[in-house]
Structure formats: C-alpha cells, structure tokens
Amino acid sequence: MGLEYKTNECCDVKEVEEVFNKSGIRRPVGDTERIQRMIDNADEIITVRDGERLIGILRAITDYSYCCYISDIAVDKDYQGLGIGKELIRVLRERLGEEEVQYILTSAPKAVGFYEKIGFERADKAFVIKRKKN
Template sequence: MSITYHENDTITPEELAEIFLQSGIKRPTHDLERLGRMLAQADELLTARADGKLVGVLRAITDYAYCCYISDLAVDRDYHGQRIGESLMKKLQEKLGNEEVQYILISAPTAVGFYERIGMERLDKAFVIRRQR
C-alpha cells in the first residue's frame, strides 16, 4: 500500500470528521456544518491517502508572508509510525518556504514529543481566549 499526498484536495466534512475520530484529535466531529466552514476557510489543505482512503490531513491558515498557523494535523492511528504527519509538514514547508514564514501550532499533550522530533521548537509564551463551544 502506498501513501499519496495531495495539495488542496477536495474532502467532505464527513471525511474530515472521520479522520479526526480515527486520529483521536478533539474537534467538533458531530457538527458537519462547522467542519464544512473549517474546510472552506482554510488557506492550505494537504491530505494523505492510502488507496483512496483519507489517512492524514493538515489544515492551515496563513498570510504566505510572515506566519502560518497549523490548525489541524491529524493522522489515522492505524497509520501512525509511517511518517505521514512529518511528510505533511514538510510538504507545507516546501510550498511556503522557511525563509520568511514561521509555523505555529498548539499541540495536544500527547503529541508534544512528535513535534519536537520533527524539529519544532517548544515555546512557553502563548496565550488564548478559549472558545465557548
């Protein structure tokens, strides 16, 4: 089985909900309308597929000049250990570059080690106003 990668792939809210569920990432999987808005408003959407099945997704918001916020990086648990998440990150960096653009994300506690392994620097100065739902 080979993994294929796609830029700005068309995926449905149902597919996004399923990859979120299969990866364990906490997102509003029950709210397909909201997931549809999340897809529509992303500046970058990269996917990984195994024989057509969505097994990884990276969704990002960027100005293409200064910063890129990676809002979702999810890989189906059955496909962990195959460097899919790392490959999605590298493909995003190849597209946007590293010269001017800084990549930012908020990690789930269980994924901190992954991000450190792929070369991301841990920061201690971040702030948030939490959503109400």
C-alpha cells in the same frame, strides 16, 4: 501501501470527520456545518490517501509571508508512526518556504514529543482566549 499526498484537494466533510475520529484528535465531529467551515476557510489543506481512503489531513491558516498557523494535523491511528505527520508538515513547508514563514501550532499533550522530535521549539510566550463551544 501507496500513499498519495495532495495539496488543496477537495475533501468530503464526512471523510474529514472520519479521520478526526480515527486519529484521536479532539474536533467538533458531528457538527458537520462547523467542520465544513473549517475546511472551506483553511488557506492550505494537505491530504494523504491510501488508495481512495483519506488517512491524514493537515489544515493551516497563513498570510504566506510571515506566519502560518497549523490548525490540524490528523492521521488515522492505524497509520501513525509511519512518518505521515512529518511528511504532511514537510509538504507544507516546501509550499510556503522556510525563509520568511514561521510555523506555529498548539499541541495536544500526547503529541508534544512528536513536534519536538521533528524540529518545533516550545514557545513560552503564547497566549490563548479559549472558545466557549468545543
């Protein structure tokens, strides 16, 4: 298994939808135009491929100086548990730095332990206005 991580590589919307499906992450798969906008408007995208096959993606929105919101971390279930999610975050942190930028995300209930294990702290003062359309 020769995994290759790339930063801001062009991704095909269909392969991103496939990774979302295979990872178990809840995203509007099937709404191709919306997924394409999600890709187009991300500030940072880190991908990981096994050969030609996209098996993981991290998508983030950032100002590059104070905060970075990690919108998506999705890894194909066949590859989960191999440290790929952790490596996607490491690559992002290496790009943006650790002195000034704070990393923020919301977690699915099943992933909370993963984020705590790799150094994220729970935030008890977060607020959200939920979207009307999933």
